[in-house]
Amino acid sequence: MNGSGACIARKDMTVLLECGHPGFEAAGKELADYAELVKSLPAYHTYRITPLSLWNAAAGGRTAEQIIASLRNLARWGIPAGLEEEIGRLITRYGRLTLHAHAADSRLVLLRADSASLLDELEGRSGLDGLHLKRSGALECTCPAGCRGLLKQELTRLGYPVLDYAGYREGQELSLTWKQDGPKSAGGNEAAFGLRAYQEEAVRLFYGTGGSGVVVLPCGAGKTVVGLAVIEKLQCETLILTSNTTSVEQWREELLQRTSLTGGEIGEYTGERREVRPVTLATYQMLTHRRSKGEGFVHMNLFNERNWGLIIYDEVHLLPAPVFRATADIQATRRLGLTATLVREDGREGDVFSLIGPRCYELPWRSLEQQGWIAAVECVELVVPMEPDLRSRYLYAGSKEQFRLAAGNPSKAAAAARIIAAHAGSKVLVIGQYLDQLNELAARLNAPLITGKTPQRERNALYAAFNEGTLKVLVVSKVANFAVNLPDASVAIEVSGAYGSRQEEAQRLGRILRPKQGENRAYFYTLVTGDSREQEFALRRRLFLTEQGYEYAVKAAGRPEEATS
């Protein structure tokens, strides 16, 4: 009870962090290690300590004692009775159950517990029936190897995550080396073959897990290179799953440019081509495709077409449910998950944890900024008022309609125009959600618009002009969420977005992170209608980025008629 800490720890596992406190920044960094930011108000940020956040911390080597010591140090009025015990109880569950290869029968795995009573308790739990668990000793159960994934998934759900020591298949050997004359990077403290220090660290820590884990790296940090380095380390045939076909192409190019693999060794398993080769690239959509709703998956068999020694899940936060199911069946294959934001909007973080693996490396976005690998971003929330007639329509609308009206507030166009004028000469991306709104904006700003139905050729032409600098302002729809090849800009203006998607916000900020000439600074503006339902969703959207240390300066947009000044 030192009375000066930045936080207040509460019995319900939440921690309030005072924004104005001198220790705010340091405390936020520390909390991010074992808690999750769930709410951010101007005065306080609310973190929640969850079982999953503790287990991920435990996977990274943190102990209950360290976490409690950290909390004690941060908490202004000490830790409430019971909280300490609860943290200890939850975090020590990680490791109470372990999974091992069965010495005599390879069709079985062994589940070991540190106490007989734990197994007694688990035996009665629903969800575990059907997994053919058989008690084989006071501290041991056997389980068919094929149920390994389901068992881990279910036990995690029940609150008892399993440390998996059952081992991995080597997979078919594939020899590859780095290309000595690989692409030169922009400079900086590069290690051998262009691997940056943090990339090497990520590879090392993944390797240390034995064969399953998730690496969390910001946009622009070179996740693909980490993937390549893991393949190079393991020297085995690899299946790479990505979120779209552009990523497939990018992986292919990087493989060709940076490793000794030849075109004939790299296969694309997509709508266009059905190649299954030592290194095969496929999209999630390919795997989850069904001819019609009730029918089965046509291409799931790709998981078994070769003796893969490694599966890479790119953008693992997007992994669809059927791929989780298939992944449960191949737990003996090594798995690497890659993502910039481990948060999912569907609450299946637990399945990523149990089926792909625990977080094994995370680099906070801002630390990459400090090292100069990405641009420093200034975030501004611009509060745009409603014109009187919009306000009156808003007042009589239903709550769903209210959000739509506020998001589509026409006054945002003038605000956007003023931002663009203030950044004259800079490349600006205007990003929004609704096509009608974007059409109006594009007309008002005299800038081209790219939407889902813009043909690829036209997009490429616009991207090229924007890249060259002959085109300064580009208006884009939700394509910005998926287009991997969208050019970099130094200013982004977000005019509307999906309800509360933290993913989307992070993705959009990622659009301006590429290092800049000179000051290495970029600007992210988000336009939010004042006194409207849009504001609460805006706050939720930015939770992940707030967690990463980005702060939004709130400013009033002023009224449209002042635009001329």
Place this chain on the structure above:
DNA sequence: CATTGAGGAA
């Protein structure tokens, strides 16, 4: 045989 567009899934 390649390209284009419609329709369905997620």
Place this chain on the structure above:
DNA sequence: ATAGCTCCTCAATG
């Protein structure tokens, strides 16, 4: 809770 986008497949076109 949306509206929007992408990808897959299949059929029609030249």
